[in-house]
Amino acid sequence: MADSMAQLSRSRDLDKLLLRPGHLVGPTFEPGPDLRDDLQQYARVLVVGAGGLGCELLKDLALSGFRNLEVIDMDRIEVSNLNRQFLFRLEDVGKPKAEVAAKRVMERVSGVNIVPHFCRIEDKELEFYNDFNIIVLGLDSIEARSYINAVACGFLEYDSDDKPREETIKPMVDGGTEGFKGHARIIVPGVTPCFECTIWLFPPQVKFPLCTLAETPRTAAHCIEYAHLIKWDEAVKRAELFGIPGVTYSLTQGVVKNIIPAIASTNAIISAACALETLKIATGCSKTLSNYLTYNGVEGLHTKVTEFLKDKDCLVCGPGILIELDTSVTLQKFIDLLEEHPKLLLSRASVSHHGKNLYMQAPPVLEEMTRSNLNLRLFDLMDKIPKDIIHVTGTTSKGDHKTSCLRKLRVVFKGIDGVTDMDMAGGA
Known part of the structure; x- marks a missing residue:
């Protein structure tokens, strides 16, 4: 009885989107209970990443009516993850993120089936990715995004007029967060710009000249990078030698691994946007984002949607x-x-x-x-x-x-x- 009541409660808001006509729906949208059933039975979604954003995505997608989910992540749970990756507990430290995240969501949301994959994304055959209707990215790496983008665009075929064949399009929804900032975007290969089309949106990683590191360090970051390149155990000694304060373990991790502090609320906001776009793509219940949403919660709350254009000469999403x-x-x-x-x-x-x-x-x-x-x-x-x-x-x-x-x-x-x-x- 309790399970049936919970199911009715969860589907109430979803039914308002899927069972009624509207003015902002997609061109192929046909409201009715069959659409809801098809979403639960046939839609297959892959979530790439089971970290701060990935945990939120799995939860949101499961609660949005998706029943066939899979998640892939190569990392194990660390103590530092526990403040924002809400599916993990202290006893989970050392366990694969994908496996624990899948287990916890299935415990909380009845009827959903989540298959975890504890491996690198490159370890999977290309046909593995082709089995999904939509790929949702919760990654923190430009290289990983580029790889999945190339895989999805690799399935795309063009006709003799260089127009994409609809049946070969593999849509993606990409989310990313940095502190109180974040973005959500949709990538429809051959239609919207792919990740490679807009790679210029991502600033290059900060590099320090070796001469500065070795001869004239001026900041704590310089001392940390010097120790990273030479000897780890000399980081604090280097700072003391030049009278530079601020060399802490957290800053060391931030400089060496290019870590930006993650905020749980930002992950939740961006995940909600990504889950909604995934639902739109799967059902046509509303027109999708066009095509890049930015969120800034540093001072107040600011969101903006920008429509970027596809690069017709792109090496990844073009005809080849x-x-x-x-x-x-x-x-x-x-x-x-x-x-x-x-x-x-x-x-x-x-x-x-x-x-x-x-x-x-x-x-x-x-x-x-x-x-x-x-x-x-x-x-x-x-x-x-x-x-x-x-x-x-x-x-x-x-x-x-x-x-x-x-x-x-x-x-x-x-x-x-x-x-x-x-x-x-x-x-x-």
């Missing part, structure tokens, strides 16, 4: 980089060309075609299994298709910093029927 090849090119030669290509500069590349691994750099067992393909013609490995999409994953360098990335390529083979002069005109 066009590469023109001879049919004689082997897979090994193709991988070598990726390192030299001016738009790619990919090292240690792994290659897949329609979900089939042509060559994998890791793990060792897959490398050994696919090694024999290196001496075969790429044209044969692609089933002699004159032009088609393949995906490559590798490492790219920006200065001294290396990051993993995934790129979509349109491979065109010369001299094969079905390849037009127009195809060749854009060859790299």
Whole structure:
């Protein structure tokens, strides 16, 4: 009896959105109980990250009618997490965040099923991500966002008029917080700007000149970074030598790991916005955000929505980089060309075609299994298709910093029927 009453209470506000027509609904919205049932039965949502924002997202999505949720996170719970990641307790320290978060939400919200994945996002096959209707990001890393963005955009296909095929679009909802500031945005690959289209929104990480660190330190941060690069146990001694106060453990963590203090209320606000946008995308019960919401609670409360434009030449969400090849090119030669290509500069590349691994750099067992393909013609490995999409994953360098990335390529083979002069005109 209590469970049924709780279910009715939770669905009351949801029914107001899903069972009634309105003036701000999406173009495909059809109100009715079937829509609510479909949301609970068929909608599959992946939450990436089970930290401060991820905990809130799992709770909000479960209470918003979603029943099939999965969460992926590679971290274990630390004592410092407990002040804002409300699903965790002191006895959980050392346990995987994803597993504990899933367990706690399922204990509190009846009927929801949450599958946890305790691993790196790169450890999952691409097809794992393709099984979800919507991907919701609760990450604190630019690199992780870029990777998931590339994965989702990698499923996108364009028709002959370079328009995205609707059935291949994998929507994402991205949230982020920094102290009393935060953002929520929707990314509809091929329609709205993807993460890479607006990478300029994120400021570069602060770097300190080595000469300043070694010879003329002026702040506590300089002393901490010097100790991080040379010897950890000399951080306080370095500060004392130059008469600089303020070298504490929390500041040390903040400088070395680029940690910004997290505020529980900010996570709750941004999560609510992200959960609502996820519900809009899944049901069409309202028009979605267009397309970037910023929140600032430093002085009072300020929110603003900005509509950013898609970069038509984006390497990630565009139709794909066009590469023109001879049919004689082997897979090994193709991988070598990726390192030299001016738009790619990919090292240690792994290659897949329609979900089939042509060559994998890791793990060792897959490398050994696919090694024999290196001496075969790429044209044969692609089933002699004159032009088609393949995906490559590798490492790219920006200065001294290396990051993993995934790129979509349109491979065109010369001299094969079905390849037009127009195809060749854009060859790299």
